[in-house]
Amino acid sequence: MPRPLASFAVVVLVAACSSSPAPPPAPGPGAGAPPAPPRPAAPASSVASASEAGPPVARVLEVRDRYFGAEIVDPYRWMETDSPDYAAWMKGQADHTRRTLDARPGRAELLARVQQLDNAAPRVTNVQRWGGKIFSLEAEPGKDNYKLYVRSGLGAAKRLLVDPEALTRDGKHFSIDYYVPSEDGRLVAVGISPSGSEMSVIHVIETATGKELPDVIDRARYAGVSWLDGRSFLYKRDRALPPDAPATERFTKARVHLHVLGADPEKDEPVFGYGVAPDIAVPEEGFPTVQAPPGSPYVFAMIEHGVQPEISLYVAPRRALSGAKTPWRKLVEPKDGVVGYEVRGDDLFLLGHHGAPRRKIVRTSLTRPDLGGAAAIVPEGEAVITWFGAAKDALYVRKLDGGVGRLFRVPFAGGAAVPVEPLVEGSVRGFFVEPRTPGALFRLDSWTASTRLFTFDPAKKKAELTDVIPPSPVVFEGIVSTEVKAKSADGTMVPLSIVHRRDVPRDGSSPAYLNGYGAYGSSYEPSFEPMLLAWLERGGIAAYCHPRGGGEYGEDWHRAGKLGTKTNTIDDFLACARYLVDEKLTSPPRLAGQGTSAGGIMVGGAIVRRPDLFGAAVIRVGMVNALRFEQIPIGPFNTGEFGAVATREGFEMLLAIDAYHKVKEGGAYPAVLLTTGITDPRVSPWQMAKMAARLQAATASDRPVLLRVDYGSGHGQGSTKTQREEELADIFTFLLWQAGAR
Template identity: 30%
Template sequence: MKNLFNIIVLMSVLISCSKEEEGKESSLPYPETAKVDTVDVYFGMEVPDPYRWLEDDRSEQTAQWVKAQNNVTFSYLNNIPFKNKVKQRLEELFNYERLYAPAKHGEYYYFYKNDGLQNQSVLYRKKGMDGEPEIFIDPNTFTKDGTISLAGTSFSKDGSLFGYLISEGGSDWRKAIVIDTETKQQIGDTLRDIKFSGIAWSGNEGFYYSSYDKPKSGSLLSGKTQYHKLFYHKMGTPQSEDKMIFGGDEQPRRYIGSYLTEDERFLVITAAQSTSGNELYIKDLSDPNSSIVTIIDNFDNNHYVLDNEGSRLLIQTNLAAPNNRLVETDIANPTSENWKDVIPETKNVLSTSKAGGKIFADYMVDAKTEVKQYDMSGKLERNVQLPGIGTARGFRGREDETELYYTFTSFTYPSTIFSYNIATGESVLYEQPEVDFNPEDYETKQVFYESKDGTKVPMFIVHKKGIELNGKNPTYLYAYGGFNVSLQPSFSTSRIVWLENGGVYAQPNIRGGGEYGEKWHKAGTKLQKQNVFDDFIAAGEYLIKSKYASNDYLAIAGGSNGGLLVGATMTQRPDLAKVAFPAVGVMDMLRYNKFTAGAGWASDYGTAEDSKEMFDYLYGYSPVHNVKEGVAYPATLVTTADHDDRVVPAHSFKFIANLQKKHTGDNPVLIRIETDAGHGAGTPITKTIEQQADIYSFAWYNMGVIPPLEKSNQ
C-alpha cells in the first residue's frame, strides 16, 4: 500500500471548492475530490479505495474538503426560497414547555424541564410533589452554544450524591463529575476518558464505571478502541488509583457493563462482543472475599438480572425463548440448567421492570405497548389500562414505591406523564404539554404489506385526515432495520411541519429490528441483510401502489444503520425515490470494523475478513462500492457530524465523493457536515431546528412542492 500522506500532499492541489467535475450534467459546483491509488486485497480480489485519505480526520486536506463541501451545500440550502419560513415554523413548534417524568431520590423529586427553545433540558428538583421547583443542574451553563450535554446521571441510593457524565460536541468519550446534592458542590476530581458506561453506585463510598485506554495511535475520533474494562472508583482517591474489576483480558472486542441490585448486595457484570448477546456474571458484595461467579459464559443470547429477593435472582433472557421470558434461580446454583420460568415466553416480545414489589411486563404487540402487572411470584394481577394505542415507558421504581410516573406517546400524541397507583392500578394525568397543533386533524393507521419473499411487514402511516390518494403527497419513509432496535410509535415535534403541510409519514418495522423478537432480528443480519433492504423497498412500492405517493414524491430516510439502509436502497433502486437522506450512515462495509467500536457491529453485519462468501455479500451491497457510473441518483442530502466517533464521518465522506464523481442528471447530491456535533445524542435544539429545516426544505424543493406553511406569520 502506498504512503497515503505523500500521495495526499501531491494531490491536495486538486481539492477545489469551485471547479465542477468533467462530465457533470448538474450545474452545482461540486468540490473535486483527490484520488489515491490505494488498493486492498480480499481473497485475491483487488478493491480500490481512492478516497482512503478522507479517513484521516486530523489532516488539513480533509478539513479543506469539509469546508468546501459545506460551502456548496449551505449555499444551495440557503437559496431555497421558503427555508426561512420552515425554520420559523419549527421554532414556533418547539417553543413549548416540556417536562419529563419525576423520580424520587432522598427527600427530593427530580425532573427535567425545557422551557421550549433551550438547547439542553434543565434538571430541577423539589421537596414533595407540591414543593417549589429549583434548578439543580443546568447544562446550558456548560457552554454558550449548548454543545456540552449531560450524557448520563446516577444518584447514590440515599440521594446524597449525584454523579453525572458530560459529552463535549456529541463525543462518546465522557467525563464524570460527582456533586453533593445538598451543597451542589463538586466532590473529588473529574474522571476522564470514560466511554460506553454509566455510573453504578455502591453505597456512598464509590462507584463502578467502564472505559477503554485511549487509542495509542491515530485519531481519538476514529481510532479503534479495544479491551473495555470495568473499574471501581473510591471517593476521595485519584482516578489513577481506580481498581480494575473485570475485562482487559484476551477478548479485545468485549463491551463491559455493570449495575447493582437494589439492595446493593450484588454487582452484576455484563460482557458483550456486539449489540446482541452477552455473558453474565455476578459478585456478592456482602462478602469481601467473594469471587465473580459466571452465570452465562457465551454471547449466544441476551440476559440481564432484573433484581433479587435475598438469594433468589430474577433474570430476563431470550435463551430458549426468542421473545424473552423471566426466570428465577438461586445464587448458589445460578446457571441456566437451574432456571425456572416466572413469566413464560409468549408470541409477543417481553421487557420486564420492577417497582413497589411488583413486576411489570411490557409486551410489544405489532410494535405497540401493552403492560401487565404481576406479583413477585409471576401471578398476573392486572392488565394496565393505558391512555390509548402507542408507547409507554417508565414502569420502574424502588421497592418502597406506592406510585410511579410513566410517559405515554404516539405519533400525534405528545409525550404525556401519568401517575400510576401500584395498589389500585389507576392512572391519573400528571402533565400534558401544550403543543401548537390539533391531533384531531390527523390519523394514524397500521398496514401490513408483503415483502419480496412474501413476508408480511407492518408499517405505520400518518397524515392529515382527508388527504387525496392521488400519488402527489410528499411522503417521508423512515426506517432502521438492525441491531434488534424496535421503532415504536412516538411523537416528533419537527415532524408536525411535514404533516401539517400535507405530508405523509411512513414508518415500517422491517426485519433486523426487534419488533418480533430475536427471529425477526436475525432475519435481517449477515447473509440475510438483503431482507432489510427488500422490506424497505417494498414499503416504498406499497406507498406508491396505494397512491400515497409516486416516485417523484417519495423521500427515503434513516440514520446510522438506517443510513446504510438508505445508501443501499438508493444504489440498488435509484428510481424508487426522488429524495434520499442517509444520516450518519455506515457506508463502507469492508472497513467499518476498523474504526472506534465498529468491530462490535460484526454480529449484525459480518466482516469482509470472515470468509469469501461474507466478503462477496458485503461488497455486493456496500454503498461506497456500489455507486455506478452514469446513473441518475435521487436528490441526496447526506448528513454527518465532525465529532461523530460512533459512525465516523469518513463513511459519509467517501460515499458522497463517489456519488458526486459518478452521478449524472440534475438532482443535487450534497453533504451537510455539522460542526461540534456527534452521532445525535445531546444535539442542541438550535442545531436540531436548523438541520430539520434544511431536510424538509430540501425534500419539498426537489419534489417541486411549495409548502403552504399556513401557520407561519412570515
C-alpha cells in the same frame, strides 16, 4: 433491570429528527498481498476548481484491495485520514450545502415554524425516582439544552440542579450524556461532554445544595455508574490513549473501577474488565459493567459482547468486592440467550430468548443456579417482551404488541400478568422502577398525541397522570395514523406506519418520506414529535418502515435482517416504498427515503438498487461503506451484526450491503442529502464524505447531492435544540424542493 450499555447506545441511534482518522489501508484478508500503491487520477488538490454553481470536486486516488480473489477499487480511501486537503474539501462541501439550502424559497419560514413548534412546551426525558425525589432532564422553551432538575416528589416544584450551558466556552456547548443518583437521592453522578462528542466526564453533585464535589473523572463514556453506598460508586472507564492512536482502539480494553469520594481517580482500583481477573476472559471489544442493586448483598459483573444482545453475567458477595481478588462466579454466558437480569433476595430473574424468540422471563436461585430447571415466571407469548424491572412490590414487564408498548405487573412468584392501564390510549415507550419503592413511572406516547408521564400505585390499582411532562399545546388536528403491511420480495409481510393529514389526496401528488432503521433488534415505535407538524401541515406524509433486522417481532425478526440476511432489510424498505406508490399516497418523484446511522445501510442500499423509485434520499450520520465498517470507532463492536472482512463469508456479507461500492457510473440517482457531525464518535464523518464524493462523480441525473457538515455536533446525542431545529428545517426544505412543492 440494568440496561446494557451497548443496547442503550444502539437505541439512541434510531431517533429520526429529535440524533479521528482510520489507520492506513491493510492488506485484503485472504489475499496474501498488500493493496496496489495509490494511483493519482486527478489534480493534486482535492478541491479541483469547483464552479460557483456546484460543490468542490474530490480528487480520485485509487486504492485496490483484493479480498479472496475479488479486486475492490476504492477511489476515495484518502478521506479516511485527516489532512489539509480533506478538511478543505469538507469545508467547501459544507459551505456549498449551506448556500444551496439557505437560497431555497420558504426555508426561513420553515425554520421559524419548526422553532415555534419545538418551543411550544418543555421537553422532558429520562425521569427517575430515587430516595423519594424525582429527577428529570428538561429543555425549557427558549433554552438550547437539556438541564437536570430535581423535585422533592411528584407534584412538587422542580429545582435546577445541573446546567451544562454554564460550561459553554470558545463556542463549544456541553451536554448531559447521563446521570445516576445515589440510592437515597442525596448525590448524583452526571456525565457531561462537549459538542456532542459523547466523551463524558463524570461530575458529582450534592442534591440538596447543587454543590459540585471535587471528584471529576474523564474517559467515562457510557460509564454504567452504580452507587455502592453513599460514598463510593463503580464505573467503566476507557483507557488513556495517545492522540494518534487508531480510532478503532478508542473504546477497547475497558475496565470497571471503584471510586471512593475524595480519592484520586487515577488511583481507583479496577474490579472487573479486560485483564483484571486472570480467570475471566473479557474480550477487547467487551463492554464490562458492575452493578450493585439497592438492598442486595450481591454485586453483578456483566459483559456485553459488542452489539450482540446476549450477555455474560457474574456474581460476587458485595462484602467480598476487592479489586482483582473479587471472587466472581459465572452465572450466564452468551449461548444461554440471556439479554437482561433482575435480582430480589436470592432470586435471580433472567430475560432471554433461548427457545423463545419473543422472549421469556425465568427465575432461578443465586445460591444454586440452574438455568435448565429455571421456572418460567413470564412465558413467551405473541407479544415481544422488550424489558422488565423489579420494584418493591412486583416485576414490571414491558411488551411490544403489534407495534404498541404495554406495561404489565407480574408477582415475583409468577402468576397472571396484569396490564397497567393508563387513562388514555397510547404506547408505553419507557418506564422506571426501583427496588425500594412500589409501583412504576411510565411514559405514554403516540404518533399524534402529546407525550405524558403516569405513575402506577399498586395500592390504588390504577395509573394516574402526573404533571412532570406537561401536555404540548401543539395539536395534530386532522392528522391520522394507520398501521398496514407491505409484501416484501420473499412474501414476508412488513409492518408500515403512516402519518398524514386526513384529507391528503390519493392521486400520487403528495410529498412523502419513508423512514426506517432495521438493525440490532431495535424497534421503531410511536413517538410524538411536535416539529413533524411543519411537514404534515404542508401536505407531507411521514411513513415508518419496520424491516427485518429490527425487534418488532422478536429475535427471529432481528436475525432475519443481520449478517447473511441483512439484504432483507433493504428488500423490506423497498416493499414499503412500493406500497406508498401503489396506494397512490405518493409517486416516485415525490418519495424520499431516510435513514440514520445503521439505517444508512438500508436507505443507501435502496437508492443504489432502485434509484427510479425515489426522488430523494436523506442519509443521516450513516453507515454506507460496509467493507470499511471495521475502521470506524464502533466498527470492531459491530462484526456480530454485519460481519467481518477476515473471512470469505464475512466479506461477501459486507460487500452485499456496501452502498458506496454499488454506485454505478452514469446511474440516474435521486437527489441525496447526507449529514454528518465532525465530532461523531461512532460513525466517522468520512463514511458520509466518501459517499457524497462517489455520488457526485457518478450520477447522470441533474439532481443535487449535498453533504451537510455540522462542526459543533457528533452523532446526534448531545446536539442542542438549535442544531436539531436547523437540521430538520434543512431536511424538510430539501425534500419539499425535490418534490416540487411550494
